[in-house]
Amino acid sequence: MPGESGSSSSSSRHPKQKRKSHSLSIRRSNSTEQDRAGYQRDMLDGQDSKLPISLRSNLLDLFGQIEREFENLYIENLDLRREIDTLNDRLAGDGQTIEGGDPSKGALKTKASHSTSQLSQKLKTTYKASTSKIVSSFKATTSRAVCQLLKEYVGHRDGIWDLAITRIPPVVLGTASADHSALLWSIETGKCLLRYAGHAGSVNSIKFHPTEQMALTASGDQTAHIWRYMVQLPPVSQPPADISVPCEDDLELSDREEGETDEGPFEVPTIRVATATLKSHQGVVIAADWLVGGKQVVSASWDRSANLHEVETSELVHTLTGHDQELTHCCTHPTQRLVVTSSRDTTFRLWDFRDPSIHSVNVFQGHTDTVTSAVFTVGDNVVSGSDDRTVKVWDLKNMRSPIATIRTDSAINRISVSANQRIIALPHDNRQVRLFDMSGARLARLPRSNRQGHRRMVCCSVWNEENQSCNLFTCGFDRQAIGWNINIPALLQEK
Structure with missing residues (x-):
């Protein structure tokens, strides 16, 4: 599920910081939904397209789902990067080094790589699941006349x-x-x-x-x-x-x-x-x-x-x-x-x-x-x-x-x-x-x-x-x- 990749590190965040981040996320989500709804209305009303309105609306909805999934994962990835930077600064202030003093090669790098891998996998899964609804309506043949x-x-x-x-x-x-x-x-x-x-x-x-x-x-x-x-x-x-x-x-x-x-x-x-x-x-x-x-x-x-x-x-x-x-x-x-x-x-x-x-x-x-x-x-x-x-x-x-x-x-x-x-x-x-x-x-x-x-x-x-x-x-x-x-x-x- 979206958000799992950042759940373990979010527990160290201050309660006020959590509430502030959560409130900001809600406002951002509401604003994004309003902008997206307005954009979709403009697309359906103003664009000169030969596609039926129902099909265009369905396509916009499917691609909107892909966009929302990518946006959520992108925000999580930014939060993880900020946390990594904060921990690196704290460790540097304490005079500690991570595997030869190169944080990019230590455990935090492994964690970031895991997060990036999850992001890639989720995007791939979302893309396949959403576009399959579109592609399935186009019948293809396996051999040519x-x-x-x-x-x-x-x-x-x-x-x-x-x-x-x-x-x-x-x-x-x-x-x-x-x-x-x-x-x-x-x-x-x-x-x-x-x-x-x-x-x-x-x-x-x-x-x-x-x-x-x-x-x-x-x-x-x-x-x-x-x-x-x-x-x-x-x-x-x-x-x-x-x-x-x-x-x-x-x-x-x-x-x-x-x-x-x-x-x-x-x-x-x-x-x-x-x-x-x-x-x-x-x-x-x-x-x-x-x-x-x-x-x-x-x-x-x-x-x-x-x-x-x-x-x-x-x-x-x-x-x-x-x-x-x-x-x-x-x-x-x-x-x-x-x-x-x-x-x-x-x-x-x-x-x-x-x-x-x-x-x-x-x-x-x-x-x-x-x-x-x-x-x-x-x-x-x-x-x-x-x-x-x-x-x-x-x-x-x-x-x-x-x-x-x-x-x-x-x-x-x-x-x-x-x-x-x-x-x-x-x-x-x-x-x-x-x-x-x-x-x-x-x-x-x-x-x-x-x-x-x-x-x-x-x-x-x-x-x-x-x-x-x-x-x-x-x-x-x-x-x-x-x-x-x-x-x-x-x-x-x-x-």
Whole structure:
């Protein structure tokens, strides 16, 4: 306990001296507590920090405990030094010497060394005990995932907002770009196979029909288009380059030089007319998705509504209203008639169409800034990402509070969750892509060095676990999509 190191010598102190020292210590302690409380209030009220107030308060309290422990031990050490000096003066006045006249080598030195050792040990114990409360909240992994950059898909003339993988053969990659076009790519060769140029504005999202060769795109021209495609995969002349880079490489990648350009114009088949055009919105259509079965689609718009349409007739079936600000994303459940919409109003909403006669809605306020996306997993979970730099995992059976929270250092864009490994891929504004498991443990960070990785904001990620090589794709405002091979060791998957 603090104070033990000076207890034996304090008995020789005069009673008045004891009371005076005790009173001074109390006044000093009260003054210190008042100063510390005032400082803590100033820190919580005035400091510009992104940390939640509760977490900041907890951190200040923990470090305050360390400071108080150090202060008590420091005062004890000063008292011991004064007593040693007093005894040395008394012995010197009596003409006595200590082991050859050098007090620093005698019994008092041993006592002082013992006190210093106790001080060091107590500080070490206090530090470990207090900081363990902080460190325990940060989950660490014992081994690192291996990430391989396999292919870059370059051809768009502006940033890429979204990407998707076809669900039926031939399996191709689709990208939606601010250059008003959507492109289909051969995953193995990186060659562009088809261009859709039917929109008059930025193409903000792309999704493929579950059983037919049809694509659904949403655009800034206030429409969503359904269009058919036919592609033939080119032969693979050689296997993709195997470029293996540790995921934790911290080397920074310099931005592309202003003079550099992407690949020049290329000749590909182009589709300019949609099979169906959905014109029910009064603002930018930011996202659209197919409901299970592919007979209906849902679209989300900046007009603060989401609309449900029949695919065959293009008829508007339902208008989903309630969000207070622009919608940012929509997603459908892979096996049930459930829709989740995200908004700038810091909420996401769960819409239930399983009962044809009842269309229920639930509102979830789990974030403090724009919810950039919320997606379903194969199980009974919803994962939401936000500009507040957090990702939260929710249980559909109990959505009162998240079952896991991931805190990051940058705003998060359109996330995706792998069906088999249940790994969350987080694309960030700061050009990073990070991987977490469903419990919130960090697994990897994709490389962004040696002129690999994204050079601008990463907008979207999508998993493709049917392909054993390219199983993750990302895209960003550097006008390229990237195919990755993510190898998560079995040890990490079991955690």
